[in-house]
Amino acid sequence: MNAPTHHAQRTAHLATAGTGRMPRAVHAVLADCTARDDRLGPRALQQHLDTLPGPTVHQRLGRLLGVPARDTTLTTGAADAFEAFLSRLTPGPGEHIWTTPHEDVAHLSALTALRDRTRCTLDVVPLRPDGDLDLDWMRTRIGPHVALVSVTHVSSACGTVNPVEEIGRILAPHRARYALDASHSAGLLPLDAARIGCHLLAADGWRFLRGPHDTGFAYTAPTAPTAPTAPTAPTAPAAPTAGGAPTAPAPAPAAAAALNAALAHHSAAPAHPAEDLLPRLRATLLGISGIELLPAGREQAPILAFRHREIPAARLRRALARRDVILCKTVAAQNPLHPAGQGGATAVRASLHPGNTVHDIDRLGQALREVLREERHTAAPAAPRLAAAAAGHGLDHPTPRPAHPVRRGHLTLHRTP
Structure with a gap:
């Protein structure tokens, strides 16, 4: 790989929450894998990757998240992993799923699709005046009627860090599944999925971990292949796959190898919070x-x-x-x-x-x-x-554009007082 130019060295990159700059070692792995794939084909590339020494990408993900490597999955992004997880859930009329004001539009779209498919109710956990999630609201309303709680660890809108471990303690005695979007915390803040108590933790690999685009990963708790379901009217089944349940798409082998290099670079980087x-x-x-x-x-x-x-x-x-x-x-x-x-x-x-x-x-x-x-x-x-x-x-008067109301459409949610 060519050495970075002076222009690249003097650029102040303060946009890692959108796209992290891949380290030189990650660029090198991605370039090498792409060249091998082009020259020898994907099968030869996979055989080459299988013989490389050192920890596998799943082992590194297990260390990053504090979970067994076997419980981690590679995906093309957090949103895809989240959608696959939701496809296994079947809450029905009278049951509730909770989200927060920090949820991004991709996750909201998946949640509203789940609501429309199962005819459950989608509620928004309110914020307190200080900007924090209202945990008292959650404590007083949690019960067997809540099937899923979806929380964003770090808000992409403003950087708020939500108290995910405390939320896990609130939910632990109840049947609700707990899904955590760690896209803006993986690689930035410590993560321990076991302490958090979530059933799903999903994240993108191209932000603070600085891997390539179209990479991500998920941890799924062994107790969460499907959600417990109260007796309800039949609902339309999700599209089947070879394994009997929808799965998130996996990244290409070259991208997965580059993500492994990004995880290695992250773990070896000097501590500088x-x-x-x-x-x-x-x-x-x-x-x-x-x-x-x-x-x-x-x-x-x-x-x-x-x-x-x-x-x-x-x-x-x-x-x-x-x-x-x-x-x-x-x-x-x-x-x-x-x-x-x-x-x-x-x-x-x-x-x-x-x-x-x-x-x-x-x-x-x-x-x-x-x-x-x-x-x-x-x-x-x-x-x-x-x-x-x-x-x-002779100059035209400026004509203000008409104010259009914000159209929420299918993203209109139910806010419980």
């Missing part, structure tokens, strides 16, 4: 006029979303990218139930990984100030033109 840089990132953003942080809960991962009072998020992100500071733009449709998405406004999201440095954050602060100065300079000449237009000097 990204959370240590979070206070500096927050202070940098709050020290810039016009920047507003999206509110989060009391515990926050090193993921911050923010807006500027005047500059649209897309323009801000593009202007930063021109200065080699890479962030993500988020839209309300990605987390349609979260307060951050109310009104359809977009935001810019900065996320840290253990390879980031103080220099990256300082680069962000410097670039933001440059962008704001540039915006003020280019906006100033517009004032005479707007005044001329108002005086009828």
